[in-house]
Amino acid sequence: MTIRQVIMMLCVLLLLTGCIPNEFKFENHTDEDASKAEELLKKDNRVKGVAALFHDDHLLIGIRVKTFSRFNKREIAREIEKKLKEEYPDLSVFVSADSKILTETNKLILKDDEKGLKKKIHQLISLAEEET
Amino acid sequence: MxxxxxxxxxxxxxxxxxxxxxxxxxxxxxxxxxxxxxxxxxxxxxxxxxxxxxxxxxxxxxxxxxxxxxxxxxxxxxxxxxxxxxxxxxxxxxxxxxxxxxxxxxxxxxxxxxxxxxxxLAGSVIVFGVFSAFLVALVKTILVKMGVVSW
Known part of the structure; x- marks a missing residue:
């Protein structure tokens, strides 16, 4: 393989991976008020993307933090989780800064299927708590 | 010379x-x-x-x-x-x-x-890898205790 081919391939790969959207998504299946969480997360300038899912007695949130805040991303997630727990005392809140949780929460929101959702949420939480 | x-x-x-x-x-x-x-x-x-x-x-x-x-x-x-x-x-x-x-x-x-x-060749990598992992863990423990970074 010549060097030109390698460079071409890298360019294509970088172009394809360049545009992952950073957005704030909120899906509410409960009668809790989601706007409080929305306000809190949008106000936080370290966060650049959120997927939040209210379901039954669960609040599952995946966040994407800005590049230079990544060193403290677990602390940021813990801090936001604490704040949200105060806002929603009836829900069991789970916040993670792991990109896996963000993408999976996005998938659950897009799928829009409430059957078996609770099981999936439990699965994700146990996955995020794995240490190694 | x-x-x-x-x-x-x-x-x-x-x-x-x-x-x-x-x-x-x-x-x-x-x-x-x-x-x-x-x-x-x-x-x-x-x-x-x-x-x-x-x-x-x-x-x-x-x-x-x-x-x-x-x-x-x-x-x-x-x-x-x-x-x-x-x-x-x-x-x-x-x-x-x-x-x-x-x-x-x-x-x-x-x-x-x-x-x-x-x-x-790789034996030295393992020895120094383990040793440097120890050092890094030491530094990180100190940084966490000081509150600079999180685990």
Missing amino acids: DKEKYAKLEQKISPKPPLLKNVIKAFLVGGTICLIAQFIALFYMTFFNFTERTASNPTVATMIFISMLLTGFGVYKKIGQVGGAGGAVPITGFGNAVVSAAIEHKSEGFVLGVGSNIFK
Whole structure:
């Protein structure tokens, strides 16, 4: 393989991976008020993307933090989780800064299927708590 | 001719290594290896049940496997010639060190040749890896206690 081919391939790969959207998504299946969480997360300038899912007695949130805040991303997630727990005392809140949780929460929101959702949420939480 | 004189002469005659060029090459080669590893980590995260934290283990294993194959086919030698430290410092350099030592001593037999020499080069990597992991853990413990970073 010549060097030109390698460079071409890298360019294509970088172009394809360049545009992952950073957005704030909120899906509410409960009668809790989601706007409080929305306000809190949008106000936080370290966060650049959120997927939040209210379901039954669960609040599952995946966040994407800005590049230079990544060193403290677990602390940021813990801090936001604490704040949200105060806002929603009836829900069991789970916040993670792991990109896996963000993408999976996005998938659950897009799928829009409430059957078996609770099981999936439990699965994700146990996955995020794995240490190694 | 005494020692000092010889050293002076040797320094005068031997060509200067293109330092900046080597650094840039090493940066590019090492960066490309890490970029590939990042894609593999992304692959494990997308298609399997790995999180950002747990995906690093299978990624490292895959990278070592790939570099072992490349060493066996003689491709990694060329990468190392171009990249220098850029090819040796990432985890792929470890796989290369293990397999190249094994290939070199194959002719002396499988037990006394391969078995006793396979970690000839990589043994130091393991020793200093464990030692530096200890040091890094020490530094991180102190930083966490001071509240600069989180675990």
